[in-house]
Amino acid sequence: NAEAKVRRLRDDLAQANRLSILGQIAAGVAHEINQPVAAIRTYAENAGRFLDRGKTEPASGNLTSIVSMTERIGAITNTLRTFARRPGVAASPLPVREAIDGALSLLSGRIRDSGVTIVKPQGNPSPMVMASRIRLEQILVNLLQNALDAVKDQPDPRIEIDLAERDDRVLISVRDNGPGLGPEAAGNLFMPFQTTKEKGLGLGLVISQEIAQELGGTLQLDPGSAKGASFTIDLRRIE
Numbered sequence: 001n002a003e004a005k006v007r008r009l010r011d012d013l014a015q016a017n018r019l020s021i022l023g024q025i026a027a028g029v030a031h032e033i034n035q036p037v038a039a040i041r042t043y044a045e046n047a048g049r050f051l052d053r054g055k056t057e058p059a060s061g062n063l064t065s066i067v068s069m070t071e072r073i074g075a076i077t078n079t080l081r082t083f084a085r086r087p088g089v090a091a092s093p094l095p096v097r098e099a100i101d102g103a104l105s106l107l108s109g110r111i112r113d114s115g116v117t118i119v120k121p122q123g124n125p126s127p128m129v130m131a132s133r134i135r136l137e138q139i140l141v142n143l144l145q146n147a148l149d150a151v152k153d154q155p156d157p158r159i160e161i162d163l164a165e166r167d168d169r170v171l172i173s174v175r176d177n178g179p180g181l182g183p184e185a186a187g188n189l190f191m192p193f194q195t196t197k198e199k200g201l202g203l204g205l206v207i208s209q210e211i212a213q214e215l216g217g218t219l220q221l222d223p224g225s226a227k228g229a230s231f232t233i234d235l236r237r238i239e
């Protein structure tokens with residue numbers, strides 16, 4: 001029937017979109033890793049030349065640079081590995097509040113140190129979704145980490161988590177009162193390696209969106225937040 005057809009089309013589209021995201025990640029990773037690898041080679045060759053001439057001090061400087069470049073490569077591969085390992089990836093009926101509590105407890109140390117006010121979902125909707133708890137927590141942790149980064153310099157830092165049910169959907173949103181995103185930044189948000197942070201990798205949102213799609217849902221930036229940024233995860237509700 002028509003409804004099944006529409007759903008299949010949407011699934012196909014989601015699948016095509018996922019493959020294109022994975023392709024972009026792969027291409028981006030190749031690029032991001034090639035650069036430091038080439039630099040490491042140059043530094044190592046030069047270090048060898050310095051040592052040949054008995055100049056240990058510049059040689060040791062080169063080695064220090066090499067270490068910092070391998071750290072960046074390590075950060076990239078670690079992020080991808082956590083994502084690819086798919087721990088407990090089997091989906092089962094999951095109360096969304098459990099994943100929210102799980103994500104908050106994973107970040108409890110950082111939340112405490114930051115002095116940010118965290119507002120948990122009000123009321124008592126207690127929707128269930130079909131998802132691996134670890135996967136949903138991964139998305140929430142990414143969103144919360146970004147929100148924590150965003151409110152760092154705010155006078156009254158605040159992050160609100162909302163939970164809403166609409167028809168057969170569950171909407172989980174994470175809203176902060178940080179500086180928000182200009183239209184340009186918003187356009188590039190889900191592209192791999194787009195980051196404004198000094199130590200950022202620009203993989204968090206791409207990977208989170210990929211996981212949301214794997215769970216049969218979406219992750220989006222909410223349009224036109226008056227202040228700060230708000231992201232919404234949209235998943236299918238189950239009984």
Ligand code: ADP
Pocket residue numbers: 142146147150176178179180181185189194195196197199200201202203204205206228229230
């Ligand atoms: P990373 O955190 O490593 O930079 P992400 O993919 O998680 O990678 O985020 C990409 C970029 O999107 C960030 O560098 C930041 O500029 C922007 N961003 C994400 N979340 C927020 C937010 N809550 N408020 C403002 N900017 C954000």
